[in-house]
Amino acid sequence: MKTDKFFSSVVGLAAGGLMAAFLSSTVLGAEVTYDRLVNAENEPQNWLHIHGNYSSTRFSKLSQVNTNNAGNLQLAFAVALGGTKKSWIGGGTLQGTPLVNGGDLYVANGWGETYKIDVRSGRRGTIRWIMDPGVDPTEADLPNNRGVALWGNNVYTATLDGRLMATDADSGEVVWEKQVSTDTGEAFTGGGPLALRDSILVGQSWGDNGTRGWLASINANNGDEIWRTQMIPDPGEPGHETWADDHGAYKTGGASLWVTGSFDPESNLTLWGTGNPVPMFDPEFRPGDNLYSNSTVAMDADTGEIAWYFQYTPGDYLDYDEVGSHLLYDVEINGESRKVLGHFGRNGFYYNLDRNTGAFLNSGQYLVELDWTEGIDPKTGKPIGYDSSKLLQEYIPGSAPRRGQPAIEACPHLQGGVNFWPTAYNPILQIAYGASFEGCFSVVPSGDQIEDPTSVAPGDIFLGGDWAVSKRVYGSITGIDVTTSEIATKGIHEFPHYGGLLATAGNLVFAGHMDGTFAAYDAVSLAELWSINLGGTFKAPPITYSVDGQQYVAILMGGGGVNLVPLAAPELDVIQNSSMLFVFSL
Missing domain, CATH: 2.140.10.10 (Quinoprotein alcohol dehydrogenase-like superfamily)
Structure with missing residues (x-):
């Protein structure tokens, strides 16, 4: 893997004063504690969980954008993300949820390349670092990543090849990485990690590949495994009798957690x-x-x-x-x-x-x-x-x-x-x-x-x-x-x-559509109040956050280079791949 600092490609900054000024302008987000994660709904300016909170409700108390003014939403800024290279099946797809902590936005593209983006200005997103896990494209199947986790001062990324990686939120340097998957075919191609007290939960997601699903708890400080629970019982365990064949079908039985x-x-x-x-x-x-x-x-x-x-x-x-x-x-x-x-x-x-x-x-x-x-x-x-x-x-x-x-x-x-x-x-x-x-x-x-x-x-x-x-x-x-x-x-x-949904106290529901339309709906009637078509495919859910009292709504756009499921909708087949973060405000 490698870590690309945003400023490492800047040429000619021999004068240390300019670099120091750049660094000093970056205000670090507060450490993410278990107490903050439990009470995430009381920090509507941030988005600390993939699903918004431990209850997975994806509801925000922010209401500056509401049914009265949603029609005035405009694009505030956009950031191009990498990860469009192809696996043997198709290109990387953006299905993830960005996290926001104190004006820093953390997101992974389909290949698990993890970004820290400064969104404080409200006018542009500035990439501060990129952590590339170095996944081999020839050995990956479906290149998607549905989000990272925050705990302490680390950002946790589950990779396509079955590793869990902890990255320092300030520097972008990898703190530790551990191989969590144990058998060929196992991978983290779906759900992002869930941070608890001093532990990170990750689920084996590639059950359709003739593997068994499991959930593992990993020590957040050093990557050591705490426990692992199989989702298909072994012989002698309760529930194994529900696999009534005589040829060991449970060994390839799926039941993954993605x-x-x-x-x-x-x-x-x-x-x-x-x-x-x-x-x-x-x-x-x-x-x-x-x-x-x-x-x-x-x-x-x-x-x-x-x-x-x-x-x-x-x-x-x-x-x-x-x-x-x-x-x-x-x-x-x-x-x-x-x-x-x-x-x-x-x-x-x-x-x-x-x-x-x-x-x-x-x-x-x-x-x-x-x-x-x-x-x-x-x-x-x-x-x-x-x-x-x-x-x-x-x-x-x-x-x-x-x-x-x-x-x-x-x-x-x-x-x-x-x-x-x-x-x-x-x-x-x-x-x-x-x-x-x-x-x-x-x-x-x-x-x-x-x-x-x-x-x-x-x-x-x-x-x-x-x-x-x-x-x-x-x-x-x-x-x-x-x-x-x-x-x-x-x-x-x-x-x-x-792509999924976002609900807010502004009495709104936000959704991205496969034809590239991003829309806001009245939460009671589901009547459309605002929409914009951005020309790609949305397969990710929106979030909302605020900086200095200004509310923003963000969503990833990137459909990937393959349509695995027939829809009888030829209009969607011609939409090209992309990899973008879009942010909107009043």
């Missing part, structure tokens, strides 16, 4: 969503419910011990990962005050769970088209059609892919619904917001062959079939009344969403 989890300081539980079982379209290879895939898993933050789990779609055969954001809020449900975990399921339903026990509270459908089940059992939270006595689920007769059978069509699309991109929650309105795909897809079974897991090369995508789209996929933003899980408001959009 979106940053939440944390409840009161219970000391960290709550993460897990991915689909693998191979994704061939349940006959892995009969059973396949724990802990497609689940929310709550773990003790000190030990990694699993406290509870809730599985949304047992024995999934439609790639309905449930890695997406887990919103933590306290609300009254059926006349009782509850500590709740809210989640937009990729499978098309919104769920409320008791966040201390995992008990199911209620749910509701939030998508227009959904036909893989007739609904959710109001008592158990399981899909209607679930049969615990069967090793192969078929929630609607004839709807599950089977070897040697014709293709089946399912709604929603394999992206959902809401996939990995962050959701948001407005505690004043008690509305949760999710940006979605709206559409369907087809699954083509792999045939009669049984793939031996030992023949699957580590790091190879293990699908067990293929998919296709025959009609256009569109998008929506849905607001859910979190007391009932019913739809409170909804807006339909021309293109599917891939």
